[in-house]
Amino acid sequence: MTFELNNGLVAPSEAAGKWEQIAWRIGVEVAGPAADDVDRLARFPAEAVEAIRSEMLLSALLPEQLGGGGASLVDLVAAVRALATHCASSALVLAMHSIEVYNIARHGSTDALRSLARDISANGLLLANANSEVGVGGDVGRSICALDNTGTPWTLEKQALAISYGENADVILTTARRDPDAAETDQVFIATRRGDFDLEPTSEWDTLGLRGTCSRSFRLTVRVDPELIFPVAFSTIANDGSGQARQLLLSAVWVGLAEAAAAKAHAYVRAAARRSVGSTPPSAMRLAEIAADLEAGRSLLVAQALRFGWLESGSDLENAGFTIALRNLKVTTSTLGTRTATAALGICGISGYKRDSEFSLDRIIRDAHGGLIMVSNDRYLADNAQLLLARKQL
Numbered sequence: 001m002t003f004e005l006n007n008g009l010v011a012p013s014e015a016a017g018k019w020e021q022i023a024w025r026i027g028v029e030v031a032g033p034a035a036d037d038v039d040r041l042a043r044f045p046a047e048a049v050e051a052i053r054s055e056m057l058l059s060a061l062l063p064e065q066l067g068g069g070g071a072s073l074v075d076l077v078a079a080v081r082a083l084a085t086h087c088a089s090s091a092l093v094l095a096m097h098s099i100e101v102y103n104i105a106r107h108g109s110t111d112a113l114r115s116l117a118r119d120i121s122a123n124g125l126l127l128a129n130a131n132s133e134v135g136v137g138g139d140v141g142r143s144i145c146a147l148d149n150t151g152t153p154w155t156l157e158k159q160a161l162a163i164s165y166g167e168n169a170d171v172i173l174t175t176a177r178r179d180p181d182a183a184e185t186d187q188v189f190i191a192t193r194r195g196d197f198d199l200e201p202t203s204e205w206d207t208l209g210l211r212g213t214c215s216r217s218f219r220l221t222v223r224v225d226p227e228l229i230f231p232v233a234f235s236t237i238a239n240d241g242s243g244q245a246r247q248l249l250l251s252a253v254w255v256g257l258a259e260a261a262a263a264k265a266h267a268y269v270r271a272a273a274r275r276s277v278g279s280t281p282p283s284a285m286r287l288a289e290i291a292a293d294l295e296a297g298r299s300l301l302v303a304q305a306l307r308f309g310w311l312e313s314g315s316d317l318e319n320a321g322f323t324i325a326l327r328n329l330k331v332t333t334s335t336l337g338t339r340t341a342t343a344a345l346g347i348c349g350i351s352g353y354k355r356d357s358e359f360s361l362d363r364i365i366r367d368a369h370g371g372l373i374m375v376s377n378d379r380y381l382a383d384n385a386q387l388l389l390a391r392k393q394l
């Protein structure tokens with residue numbers, strides 16, 4: 001624990017953990033310089049993902065015996081946060097891919113899924129997800145679509161609400177009802193390789209922010225390989241690791257975005273101080289407020305990431321208190337992102353408002369708002385409100 005606290009998560013601009021350092025360097029050298037172009041064109045951050053691939057970050061979470069890097073989830077949380085301070089879209093690609101790698105490492109115990117894991121390590125395959133569905137939105141514990149196992153090959157057709165970077169993915173993981181007669185909540189989790197799936201776009205991705213994730217809606221059709229169906233129900237995968245990893249990795253993006261905004265404000269105040277030696281710029285007070293807010297958000301992320309490690313090693317991830325805490329983490333960090341970005345704009349003033357200034361907050365402010373809706377904070381607060389009624393302690 002001391003190692004993690006001393007190595008980057010608490011003092012991110014001094015990234016020191018191995019994977020965090022790699023991600024920071026990719027952010028500085030590749031993802032950051034391309035971020036405005038990615039945003040303007042709403043294009044896939046190909047150069048950042050190539051750097052992520054060549055630095056073996058795509059397989060970092062896999063154990064060494066499967067050819068992976070043997071990194072912990074805490075390592076990846078730190079790496080995603082570091083990358084998000086330079087390009088939130090690139091960081092989201094790494095985060096969403098890593099959720100699926102975690103699922104395969106934890107629950108993909110069949111020979112075919114183990115073989116897929118080795119392939120991810122050897123060839124740097126990129127994994128995408130198609131869980132959300134038109135008609136159920138972000139309530140991914142339910143599916144309308146069903147695995148059709150009545151003919152050969154088995155097939156699946158899904159109206160996917162959003163598949164981030166679907167057109168660039170080598171593998172898509174998706175939920176479906178177990179068979180055409182199964183209940184909405186009786187879901188299996190299926191991996192499908194390029195060549196076995198077709199994507200027909202049903203929307204564009206011309207959004208306010210997070211434009212580089214290219215999260216279009218698609219009609220997804222799959223020729224299902226029965227060997228690539230996870231051996232446990234999706235509810236087990238979601239409750240035992242996947243849901244928790246998702247909250248942590250995505251929250252790392254929102255914290256990284258808050259740090260990016262705070263860094264602009266910090267640089268602006270220091271520049272103002274250099275112009276008026278001997279007096280403290282009035283905006284320094286606002287910066288101190290941002291720093292306190294940011295510290296609280298970072299600490300929450302660190303605390304829950306470390307708690308994840310303890311509960312995971314004790315096989316106690318399905319813990320109601322932790323579930324509530326992770327929903328709180330998502331709500332807190334996503335609102336931290338927008339709050340810090342707005343406060344930084346107040347400090348940088350017209351320099352932050354201009355799109356061609358070194359202090360521009362344009363992309364950061366727009367990206368940060370994506371955190372509020374991916375998935376809706378109201379959905380999480382409503383779920384927590386229900387759980388808290390049944391619990392004696394907060």
Ligand SMILES: Cc1cc2nc3c(=O)[nH]c(=O)nc-3n(C[C@H](O)[C@H](O)[C@H](O)COP(=O)(O)OP(=O)(O)OC[C@H]3O[C@@H](n4cnc5c(N)ncnc54)[C@H](O)[C@@H]3O)c2cc1C
Nearest residue numbers: 129130131132137138162163164215374375376378379382
């Ligand atoms: C950048 C981005 C990338 C994405 N990438 C992917 C991807 O790769 N794969 C994928 O499967 N999905 C993806 N999604 C979709 C995402 O996972 C959610 O499905 C989507 O954001 C809608 O979730 P929602 O629950 O907020 O919205 P909906 O379910 O559509 O809800 C709409 C609104 O209703 C309200 N609401 C809904 N339920 C409740 C409730 N229980 N209590 C109170 N209010 C409620 C909320 O205000 C909510 O905003 C992506 C979304 C974004 C923004």
